Amino acid sequence: MPEITYLEAIRQGLWEEMERDPRVFLLGEDIGALGGPFRVTEGLLERFGEERVIDTPISEQAIVGAAAGAAHMGLRPVCEMQFIDFIACAYDLLTNYVATARYRAGLSTPMVVRGPSGGYVRGGPFHSQCPEAAFLHTPGLKIVCPATARDAKGLIKAAIRDEDPVLFFEHKYLYRRVKEELPVGDVITPIGQARVARDGTDLTVVTWSAIVWKALEAAERLEREDGVSVEVLDLRTLLPLDDAAIVTSVRKTNRVLVAHEDTRTGGVAGEIVARINELCFEWLDAPARRVAAHDVPLPYAPTLEDFVLPQVDDLVAACRWLAAY
């Protein structure tokens, strides 16, 4: 099997699900003839036709709202936000309508909203966001953030088959930088299960998406330069959080760093650290720490973006602090 990229893995997942289930269809801006600005949906229009690959007006509320209505009726829509930053335009529909539908009204809304998130690509304030914290606070939604090609495919397929609405935040920095050989046949990554990306004994880095790769790089350096053994836990799903996997790793290493690309205040790391405090405080040999972006909108210039976003050096420094505590 040839290696496929993270981006190709998403496309393959969409393709296979559309082949498997005629209820699956796509809607979004420029996803048909263009294949989306990153070409995630390239070739799908030709294969599945205009009725199942719907180019919409620039209307995120219509995309999400129409998907919800179609999902109520038994279809399986997959919405694309051209850049995930624009999911904010559909915030009301997602949080007030979609997320509450099952609980308040017994309505099934099996739908996926996916799109390119994340920085390190000189995208500036509106093409670089990580919106997970804005939705973590909404019961009724699920949130997945794959770091690998295998999970990109496995999670998009799991998301499409899920009975509840799933936000699939793919990372555009990883689109063509990450590849791997995937096994033949169905690749499914169960929603709600973290993955140990690297085994370690001295401390744990809990993270997801692009920072998984930075954490792995930091772990290599710490092993080499300090003789410190770092475990990297790739959460993969943020909602629902895999508390058991976090607790297992913390009990093993007794030191934990939670790292994310998004800004610090109100970020997902705060929730994770709170849970660690509640669930396994006695197992900690050092305070749980965070590494996150500085609390500013993400700037464009390379010098500014690199300064604001967490880098490998930041992770290494925080791990050294924890190891020495």
Add this chain to the structure above:
Amino acid sequence: MSASLSTAPLPARLTRQQLLELYYWMRLTRSLEERLVALHRQGKVVGGLFRSLGQEADAVGSAYALEAGDILSPLIRNLGSMLVKGATPLEVLRQYMARAQSPTAGRELNIHFNDLARGFLGQVSALGAMVPVMAGIALSFKMTRQPRVGLVYVGDGAMSTGAFHEGINFAAVRRLPLVVICENNGYAYSTPTRLQTAAATLVDKAPGYGIPGVRADGNDVVATYQTTREAVDRARAGEGPTLVELVTYRRKGHAEHDDQRYVPPGEIAEWERRDPIDHHRRRLLESGWATAAEVADVEARVEAELDQALARCLDEPFPDPATALPGVYADPPAAPIEWYRTLRTPDA
């Protein structure tokens, strides 16, 4: 009896029976709301109470234009449309009183409930949101080649929202079988229509979406039926959405607590003279489409049905607190963990 009536020609291809049914649905709507007012004063309605007094004809006539299998989504003043589609007074009473046996088991308010099998999808409070959602339902009809139609209500206020615009534009572009009913009742809470839009009429917006717009007297149940029916037929024939403006008036406040201090003197009285139920009743009798006895029968039937519904639910319990937790997700079906509040650290 009917053989001896001197009858005017029947309007809009409606039968005598149907004309009397329209009267029944409007009468049921109003009487049910009157019962709710009494319950509200007794403190039995635990939240707000929203009236559709004077607007019964637009909700009832438009919903009556749909077939079984069609789906509508009402707004807060479209109780009548839900009744026509099969929602029962018992369900509505239970909803308002937050009873365990209400359609949402006490989770949602008033007429925020749904049954897609009967053909109504409950609204949410964010105005305009149901337009894109109903566009999606219409999209599903089209994609699965079913000759079904969606109908969504908006008000003069909801038409100012972005969701309305995005939803109707999407439906127009995709030529979806969707009818958008604008119930223009003059006010969005306290804000008059002239502060919502600079357009002379709300149907003026239709050409901007490339769809037909038609306007009718919202206080004439036959007109609301007929106008909507044409839009429904057009939608079912694959000709896409229509914007229907039904001009009416909100005679009560936004909710029972609203004293309407912002309404100019005399305005409400003027619309009282144009009451849709009085108008239809008078027309039934004067045109010989129904006898006085038939009309009285309908009125008695409505009150008896409401007596019965109320007797069934008045003493029902509120939901058990433990029922608040399950059902946020299909999987896991169980409740979210509650150890945060019990202070028992789970064995993770």
